[in-house]
């Protein structure tokens with residue numbers, strides 16, 4: 547079977563993870579790289595796929611017949627424009643998180659891809675981590691009993707340089723801020739485990755980055771539609787930065803995923819496989835807690851390979867955009883809650899969030 551041709555749009559900081567995943571994949575191949583900054587595109591192609599064609603115009607890359615899937619890695623506020631163009635050109639789309647800056651845009655993208663009969667997935671790759679897969683399976687088997695609490699604790703560090711690197715990183719309308727940019731993955735994990743939310747209350751602060759006018763810290767409580775409450779503490783102000791913890795507590799068992807490994811995996815009714823599960827993951831794996839580009843490429847590769855399999859077989863993706871929309875809704879409701887200084891019920895009016 548020949549490899550599916552991928553075209554990367556946006557050859558910036560995180561693009562090396564995608565290009566590395568494509569280089570390692572036996573199912574996909576990087577055939578084109580596009581960036582308005584030609585140097586960025588050339589550098590990425592030279593390092594990871596010297597035979598890939600370099601473009602500075604997305605429209606030109608879309609005309610390239612070898613590009614069957616577009617991998618969108620541009621700043622957050624640009625995702626919608628490019629996803630819509632890719633769908634119009636009948637290209638399958640994988641896009642970085644968050645899908646967009648509004649639910650309306652997200653609906654438009656989902657509809658456009660559906661109408662064009664192309665796949666549309668989002669890189670919320672933490673869902674793929676081995677401990678997370680075990681947590682999801684144990685939830686489905688009801689091993690935790692009645693769920694009492696689910697928490698996400700992200701105490702990361704980003705130096706001032708990170709925010710000064712590119713203008714969009716400190717502009718809320720471009721999708722900057724710890725909530726939508728960094729904590730998005732972990733808000734997504736709570737939603738992935740618990741389902742949609744019915745209400746959110748959030749407070750945002752800037753604790754340690756006077757150079758920016760956006761939040762570097764989030765304290766939030768999510769009430770899920772199933773009645774469970776989840777708390778999110780997220781920050782890029784806490785030096786030196788620690789691995790994220792996803793915590794799930796039930797009447798019959800509890801689990802804590804720390805980074806990509808388990809810190810706790812305990813059930814009143816132990817099963818023979820629990821010892822092996824407890825040791826799964828990799829505690830030494832860097833997960834961007836202090837260095838934004840220190841991420842494994844394996845999870846991205848999983849999403850890419852899954853996309854190829856889904857195209858070949860006609861099945862749904864492992865992470866379709868439609869499954870991430872509820873996470874965006876929670877993140878947006880957090881901004882609304884901080885703005886109106888009150889709890890926000892979901893669904894809510896998202897119109898004036900960024901004003």
Ligand SMILES: NC(=O)c1ccc[n+]([C@@H]2O[C@H](COP(=O)([O-])OP(=O)(O)OC[C@H]3O[C@@H](n4cnc5c(N)ncnc54)[C@H](O)[C@@H]3O)[C@@H](O)[C@H]2O)c1
Nearest residue numbers: 556557558559560581582583586619620621622642643712
């Ligand atoms: N999944 C993850 O773990 C993860 C981690 C970090 C970043 N991200 C996401 O990846 C995306 C990119 O982040 P980044 O840190 O690499 O950003 P970046 O600013 O470093 O890179 C963006 C690139 O897009 C290019 N670009 C901008 N406008 C363009 C246009 N009109 N046409 C073509 N290219 C254009 C820029 O020149 C730049 O090279 C964001 O959506 C971010 O949220 C995801």
